[in-house]
Amino acid sequence: GAVVSQHPSWVICKSGTSVKIECRSLDFQATTMFWYRQFPKQSLMLMATSNEGSKATYEQGVEKDKFLINHASLTLSTLTVTSAHPEDSSFYICSASPYTSGKLFFGSGTQLSVL
């Protein structure tokens, strides 16, 4: 099956700092990757669609200047949480698929805690 690798798995940072999360497709090329966020006991919410070689598409209510997405290659997308605040503390998960159907493969997620 397709493998999506996400790093780091957890990070603790001070308020006001920036944090970068990497998402890699290990055995397939992904022109599109998806970034989700999950707050405790809630559903996974799509934040943005990362497009290789072009700008990301953000869902309504997600600040594009706060959550910077870069998809510089067919196997790597990064999400940078800029000037992080405690309310940004959440579980961030990336996903991608080698298929045209909706069968997504997910990374292991990144637990971000902002102090």
Next chain:
Amino acid sequence: DQQVKQNSPSLSVQEGRISILNCDYTNSMFDYFLWYKKYPAEGPTFLISISSIKDKNEDGRFTVFLNKSAKHLSLHIVPSQPGDSAVYFCAASPTGTASKLTFGTGTRLQVTL
């Protein structure tokens, strides 16, 4: 507006019995449905999917049923095993936007001995 709903936040089933997890959706543009299993602090793992042209799909112990007229799908796990204990999310994808999934709120399944 929650377009995909899982009205049961939790379910407890005895080992060996059938687990039935339910999911309802409101968007008639959804035509591809998936079930994912998730453990704490991990990403979801794909279980089974179904296209709107079918009403049933079976894979080992897992069967998904789709009732388009009722906008309802269900996941049956039989027999249930303790290792099935996890949070199960249903997800849906609309026509023309494959891979852009909308997730339900999840159902925590506990399989007891």
